[in-house]
Amino acid sequence: MLATLVAIASGCLAAYYLIWRQWESQRLQALAAASGCQAPKILPNQWLRPFGLDKLGKVVEAEKKSRYPLLMLEEHERHGDTYAQYGGGLYTIITRDPVVIREVLARQFKYFDVGSARAGCVRPLIGDSIFTQDGKPWDHSRKLLAPLIRRPTLSPLRLRSRRPSRRRRCDPGQSQRPPFDLTFSVITEFLLGPAASTSSAEGKAFAEFFNTAFKWISKRERLKAFYWLIDGWEFRASCRRARGLVEGIIRRTQQFIDDSGSMEDRIALFRLMKDDNDIGEIRDQFMNLLLAGRDTSGSLLCWCMYVLAHERSLLGRLRAEVGEILDGRLPTKEDFGKMKLLGQFVCEVLRLFPPVPINGRLCNADTTLPRGGGPTGDSPILCPKGTLICFSAYAVQTDKSLWDNADKFDVARWSTERSLTDRITDWTYQPFIGGPRKCLGGEHPTLYTF
Template structure:
């Protein structure tokens, strides 16, 4: 339909687009597609607006907040563990606790002593519907002007209104004695010290929730699906985790010292990157370092307005970087491996993900706690892995595994 695309999987070109020639490329029409839900937040803006968002958010991802195991992770991981025999569903509870100061508590749904309400759980569903609609808008390109979807519009409006309600409540109570005495870290409260603009606060929270929810949910779901099918990897992981902790809950330092756990997480993000495909648009006439000329080894001219797509999914499978077995899930390959720009699970350059340490810490903590609680992880899915790509990558068939504990039987 009149739309052209240049695709590349050369790490040299990726480095140019994301870092060395960062100023030559923008997000293009993606901003318009995402703006109904994300406003002018960090994932839906370029230029000075993006720079302001980045500067606003960066101070809040310091180690002290990310490493707060009990307040940020344990409460919700414990609820997840209680839910596993029932449905084992993924959760956005810890992300909303960290960002909003109050969780949507999806893991308390249907419990007799639950304080969760229908509005909070509707938000989780609305957020998912809105994301699916955004992806369709991106795929449609210029044809998105003809796209109408009442479910998408309502879900997007309801998601933003839910978030705006939390922002208004926080602003109204910011000077109360209870708020001042609360020692737990809340992302929203820190942002309020820099701005009281309701829309701006809601925009930034929704942008970070998108990253905090999908990155960890996808990573954990695929990791446990893999562990269930690869008992050899699961055994090595248990041998590293369990003796080191001897039953106690892991600290941030414990997680950082678990080498094989880190390898497993990195290998999951290599084989199944959370954002498998991305696009940038040239905002001026520019070039890529390679791809031009009769042999493809000369600079390639990129005219203003040209879309450039790069696939982390494919780059992460380059045999010349990761070995001839690059298609195989093998955590041991990370011993001494330094792939550089051939490995970009959290992007790179000035737009590298601010929350990558938060996501990796949450995933590591959840993995360790589940291994401590359950003796066996068994696959209930005989089918090979099948990708489901929306704004992020997930398993098409979900995570069909059974977790059992001899201590609880």
């Protein structure tokens, strides 16, 4: 009797599923037809098609060899500006078409989320805030943080000047550590003030726990939707301890923040700490900003040094420019406007070596995108709810059809007054992305590099 009931229930469920699938498919076909959509080029998967595990394996392998952006570029050159494939369980549209990217990040912003995988991957360390949220919670965080970080009176230049220690600079096995340690301490102090200095024992311990947790996060990110497979005691303990230490630092800072507001121009999160907000919220806002700003600025510094090691004459010209404008004193914000060559140099480094070379968005409603379909790729394409859009600033910024001598490092391409504005406007240059979610800290890259 029970077996019969189970069989009937299973049959009903299966029938319901098939009817629903049919109905869904007809609805999507109608939407596609109404917008003149054609299918994009869909790359076949070798095995386990619905999960796209072969594609995921290829990505993981490329990331291990630090050549994921190069893989994306090669695939675009082989398959076109926009194509589709199943990857890591998701139907994925992969694009380097600026028109499609603008549609996703700006024109149809509300239909594209950062998605739950990003949040799940990093939440144990940074909690929930601007970097991981979507919809109303994101809007709240953005409105809260944007005015704090972009205050005209606030300047990271007020931080005392710092250099990596001589011992670290000489350690060849740790060539990437000094820039990342430097940006870690600059951003931490910029956001929380001197009490968070990473030269204190507490600050050092925080940096250690944060870095350990971050190594785990990098591995989790590689697995996309399957990030949860990478977990462990060390990861959880480092996250817990890093979060605990930050709370201690925030409490201490709150004690010496007084009503006179004397520290307001030296601590970006001053208002947040002063207004008696929940300590957990302040901690998460800070951790999100640190995660968003530390590696990006550190990576920019590394690439600047890499380029300068190869372009010795450019180094000489940059030294001459900076020396002439500053004449031995520390710079002001206005000085950076005068350092034309330095600005062009940073633009070109960010073009060839964008710190966020690949990015993604998850579609939250059935919609269409203006290009990528049909034999020429000029027709609109259908983008059903649940589609992952993967786009690469690196592939756009090194696209030979958009840039003359795309592979060549050439500061002169930024020498005319409008070159940067024009490139940002037509979305062919997007190291800080664009649209409502564009980088909050990316207004003064020259300043960070200095």
